[in-house]
Amino acid sequence: MTTLETGDILKARKTYNDGLASSIEKRRATWFPIGLMVVLMALPALQFVGNYNYVIHLVLYTACYVVMASGWNILGGFTGYISLGHNVFFAIGGYFAGMIFARYGVSTIILAPIAGLVAAMAGYAIGLITLRVRGPSFIISSLALVMIFRIFFENWEFVGGAAGVSLKANSLSVVWAKLPYYYAFVIMAAFAVWVSYKIKHSKFGLGLRAISKDEIKAESAGIDTRTYKVLAFAISAFFVGMAGAVWGEYLTYIRPNIFLVILISVNMVLMCILGGKGTIAGPVVGAILIVAFNELFVATLGASEINILATGLIMMISLMFFPLGIVGSLAQHNKLPRILNWD
Amino acid sequence: MTELLEVDGITAGYGDGPAILVGTTLSVQPGKVHCIIGPNGAGKSTLLKAIVGMLKVRQGDVRFNGESIVGLRPDQVLRKGICLVPQERALFPKMTVRENLRMGGYSLADKSDLERRIDRIEEQFPILKERRDQHAGTMSGGQQQTLAMARTMILKPQIVMLDEPSLGLAPKIVAEVFEIMRAMAADGITILLVEQNALMGLKHADWGVVLDLGRTLFEGPAKEVLADPRIQELYLGGKRAA
Amino acid sequence: MADILQILILGLALGGVYALMGSGLSLVFGVMRIVNLAHPSLIMVGAYVAYWAFKLYGVDPMISLPIATVILGAIGVLLYKLIFEREARSAKYSEMTVLLTFALAMVVEGALGTAFTNTQRVTSPGYATDAFFIADIFIPKGQLYAGIVSLTLITFLALFMKYSRFGNAIRATTQNREAAELLGVNVNLVGLVSFAIGIALAGAAGALVSFILSFFPAKHWEWIAILMSLVVLGGMGSILGTVLAAYILSVVAAFVGFYFGATWSTLTFFVALFVVLLVRPQGLFGEKPELA
Numbered sequence: 001m002t003t004l005e006t007g008d009i010l011k012a013r014k015t016y017n018d019g020l021a022s023s024i025e026k027r028r029a030t031w032f033p034i035g036l037m038v039v040l041m042a043l044p045a046l047q048f049v050g051n052y053n054y055v056i057h058l059v060l061y062t063a064c065y066v067v068m069a070s071g072w073n074i075l076g077g078f079t080g081y082i083s084l085g086h087n088v089f090f091a092i093g094g095y096f097a098g099m100i101f102a103r104y105g106v107s108t109i110i111l112a113p114i115a116g117l118v119a120a121m122a123g124y125a126i127g128l129i130t131l132r133v134r135g136p137s138f139i140i141s142s143l144a145l146v147m148i149f150r151i152f153f154e155n156w157e158f159v160g161g162a163a164g165v166s167l168k169a170n171s172l173s174v175v176w177a178k179l180p181y182y183y184a185f186v187i188m189a190a191f192a193v194w195v196s197y198k199i200k201h202s203k204f205g206l207g208l209r210a211i212s213k214d215e216i217k218a219e220s221a222g223i224d225t226r227t228y229k230v231l232a233f234a235i236s237a238f239f240v241g242m243a244g245a246v247w248g249e250y251l252t253y254i255r256p257n258i259f260l261v262i263l264i265s266v267n268m269v270l271m272c273i274l275g276g277k278g279t280i281a282g283p284v285v286g287a288i289l290i291v292a293f294n295e296l297f298v299a300t301l302g303a304s305e306i307n308i309l310a311t312g313l314i315m316m317i318s319l320m321f322f323p324l325g326i327v328g329s330l331a332q333h334n335k336l337p338r339i340l341n342w343d
Numbered sequence: 344m345t346e347l348l349e350v351d352g353i354t355a356g357y358g359d360g361p362a363i364l365v366g367t368t369l370s371v372q373p374g375k376v377h378c379i380i381g382p383n384g385a386g387k388s389t390l391l392k393a394i395v396g397m398l399k400v401r402q403g404d405v406r407f408n409g410e411s412i413v414g415l416r417p418d419q420v421l422r423k424g425i426c427l428v429p430q431e432r433a434l435f436p437k438m439t440v441r442e443n444l445r446m447g448g449y450s451l452a453d454k455s456d457l458e459r460r461i462d463r464i465e466e467q468f469p470i471l472k473e474r475r476d477q478h479a480g481t482m483s484g485g486q487q488q489t490l491a492m493a494r495t496m497i498l499k500p501q502i503v504m505l506d507e508p509s510l511g512l513a514p515k516i517v518a519e520v521f522e523i524m525r526a527m528a529a530d531g532i533t534i535l536l537v538e539q540n541a542l543m544g545l546k547h548a549d550w551g552v553v554l555d556l557g558r559t560l561f562e563g564p565a566k567e568v569l570a571d572p573r574i575q576e577l578y579l580g581g582k583r584a585a
Numbered sequence: 586m587a588d589i590l591q592i593l594i595l596g597l598a599l600g601g602v603y604a605l606m607g608s609g610l611s612l613v614f615g616v617m618r619i620v621n622l623a624h625p626s627l628i629m630v631g632a633y634v635a636y637w638a639f640k641l642y643g644v645d646p647m648i649s650l651p652i653a654t655v656i657l658g659a660i661g662v663l664l665y666k667l668i669f670e671r672e673a674r675s676a677k678y679s680e681m682t683v684l685l686t687f688a689l690a691m692v693v694e695g696a697l698g699t700a701f702t703n704t705q706r707v708t709s710p711g712y713a714t715d716a717f718f719i720a721d722i723f724i725p726k727g728q729l730y731a732g733i734v735s736l737t738l739i740t741f742l743a744l745f746m747k748y749s750r751f752g753n754a755i756r757a758t759t760q761n762r763e764a765a766e767l768l769g770v771n772v773n774l775v776g777l778v779s780f781a782i783g784i785a786l787a788g789a790a791g792a793l794v795s796f797i798l799s800f801f802p803a804k805h806w807e808w809i810a811i812l813m814s815l816v817v818l819g820g821m822g823s824i825l826g827t828v829l830a831a832y833i834l835s836v837v838a839a840f841v842g843f844y845f846g847a848t849w850s851t852l853t854f855f856v857a858l859f860v861v862l863l864v865r866p867q868g869l870f871g872e873k874p875e876l877a
Contacts, residue, residue: 082684129862130862132863136614136683137862139683143810144854146810147810262806266691305802308698309691310695311688312692315687319681319685320668
């Protein structure tokens with residue numbers, strides 16, 4: 001037998017274990033998102049010098065997706081539960097606020113947080129059921145959810161069935177008409193990103209991360225996985241619902257095939273994947289890129305099946321070669337530019 | 344004397360991850376029961392998986408009867424005569440006991456003998472004959488372990504490696520499992536055993552090996568390893584009366 | 586009474602087709618733990634193969650069924666080699682793989698749509714619009730044939746799995762991949778063949794679908810939710826469970842459709858899914874409860 005002292009072994013063991021732990025570099029550039037916000041808030045001033053309605057629409061559209069993708073990210077990225085049917089909450093928020101707006105004239109922008117809460121409650125209830133299973137079963141249940149909602153909304157006379165309900169446009173002039181919605185979405189987007197950040201750096205967020213890595217171990221470490229997951233589900237639903245509320249009024253009609261098309265839920269997911277699931281900047285980067293791609297494709301190829309083909313291809317390539325998304329992959333190789341490190 | 348199996352300074356890990364085994368060396372003598380003990384994460388299961396070809400050996404060599412087996416697939420290693428019973432039983436829960444035994448002979452080139460071998464195993468382990476049409480997943484832990492170990496004998500291997508056979512079993516059942524192991528050894532099969540339950544493992548072994556920090560730290564006759572105060576302090580939970 | 590029998594038969598016939606669709610899906614999941622959301626879109630490919638064979642060359646769908654099966658089987662091998670082989674190894678990315686199949690579904694749909702446009706198609710061999718009249722019961726020939734063929738194919742699959750050497754290797758890999766590998770099974774080959782068989786079955790199902798329903802590239806979305814619900818209901822990884830769930834629910838859906846209207850009949854599958862999630866999350870024959 002070799003001669004060895006017990007002390008030596010214990011010391012060697014500690015060094016070995018320490019070597020396996022990795023250290024995270026914290027290099028954050030807070031000025032960037034803040035600067036970005038300032039620019040976005042000031043952007044509509046361009047309307048004074050020309051017709052930039054298209055630009056405003058694009059930013060608004062992107063911001064809407066940032067809200068949704070960031071919300072989705074809380075469940076999909078932080079907690080690891082992929083939902084392909086989150087547009088259900090888009091619909092709940094949209095219909096709730098839209099119907100009240102249609103009947104009582106209360107602006108959806110004011111209603112948005114309440115619509116978000118309604119969606120959150122629905123998310124809570126649904127999560128209690130569907131979060132009983134993990135992985136593929138959960139994903140499937142989210143798909144079934146969209147189909148159920150679609151069938152219901154298309155057959156519910158009160159909300160106009162498949163034809164939906166049309167909403168009054170606001171009475172501002174063409175130059176300024178988009179602005180209320182613009183600011184609403186930009187502020188919501190900022191809020192969503194901020195909340196994501198707060199969650200990620202809280203005990204709650206840590207618990208979610210543990211769940212995403214290994215739920216059984218998280219459970220045995222004392223984390224109340226059930227409550228955490230359902231809460232994450234509800235919070236993510238809140239944001240998507242809020243976005244839905246304002247989107248309906250912006251579009252001036254609410255219909256099942258606006259909210260409950262698969263493309264919307266795919267976009268939410270794709271933005272997070274492309275940008276970086278589980279990061280803070282990821283959904284934002286993803287949203288910008290996907291909206292840009294979409295505009296590009298529609299402009300060059302037309303809004304047809306080729307669009308779907310192209311979206312699918314982008315998704316496949318991202319998943320196969322950059323599963324951590326742009327922000328995630330760059331971070332992994334320590335090449336993340338400081339302006340994108342919002343974590 | 345050529346060892347039956349010689350592990351020569353191997354480095355191995357999972358996928359692209361860090362190396363778990365760092366220059367591990369081990370000699371396996373024919374006909375003996377070798378027990379490997381060590382703390383969690385030391386690389387005990389990793390070692391068995393590397394030997395059988397489930398993990399890539401990054402550096403070093405593994406020689407069986409003098410012939411290098413590094414780089415062979417598990418089914419190739421199996422045909423050479425080394426068998427591994429992985430952790431947490433190794434059964435097919437929705438297949439019957441007999442189907443499980445038949446799968447044991449999957450790699451046999453000549454199937455004509457298979458049924459006879461299965462029959463012989465059933466004779467040796469009456470509990471398996473009794474439950475031959477029962478789904479393996481519905482059996483008790485001890486019965487499952489019996490099946491898993493008996494199944495290795497279909498191929499008449501030279502070495503059988505057992506990864507934590509006592510895991511999840513009640514002490515009385517563990518004793519029975521080790522009885523089976525000794526019966527296999529008596530039949531001429533060389534055993535390489537990895538055990539978390541160091542006490543039990545060493546008690547039933549001929550040769551003890553301590554694996555820690557990815558390397559072999561001590562080895563020696565099992566009784567001596569068991570009695571060594573340093574081993575007792577590090578791995579057996581503190582100093583105790585011999 | 587005749588009504589009830591008729592609905593029952595219709596339900597069983599459709600159930601057979603769903604069972605065929607679902608068994609390919611379940612097979613792939615059992616071996617590779619991948620939920621292939623692109624499966625229904627590949628069924629569409631099979632349907633288009635049968636459609637064009639009929640339209641351009643007058644080939645009866647029943648004859649183009651084996652052709653579609655082989656073509657899709659080859660596509661399956663290609664997909665496995667190009668995409669899924671590497672994914673099969675990294676189990677931790679299993680959710681990413683599901684998304685990958687989702688993206689693949691979009692690619693397939695996009696390709697079909699670009700090539701063949703969105704026009705609704707249906708293959709119309711003579712028997713598609715013909716029916717048997719037994720006593721008072723009206724049995725559309727097309728659906729009856731589809732039901733019989735599905736049942737036959739499923740039976741072949743079951744026999745293959747239970748009694749052939751390779752079939753046993755597949756079952757073993759499904760139940761305990763590590764142990765199978767350690768007993769000499771070439772799990773990569775098992776993955777490849779299972780995937781090819783699964784997609785081949787999709788091709789067969791597609792040929793059958795081509796004459797019992799009208800289809801277009803985006804139709805696969807309707808089936809994704811239904812098929813996936815069946816797989817969860819039957820228990821992830823259990824082909825038998827999926828097949829049973831298909832038959833049972835299709836019959837129930839047929840009755841629901843008869844009494845409440847066609848829209849509600851599809852709802853049956855989803856409601857059943859949610860009920861199962863509440864009451865027995867692992868489904869009929871699920872291996873372990875994926876309970877949270």
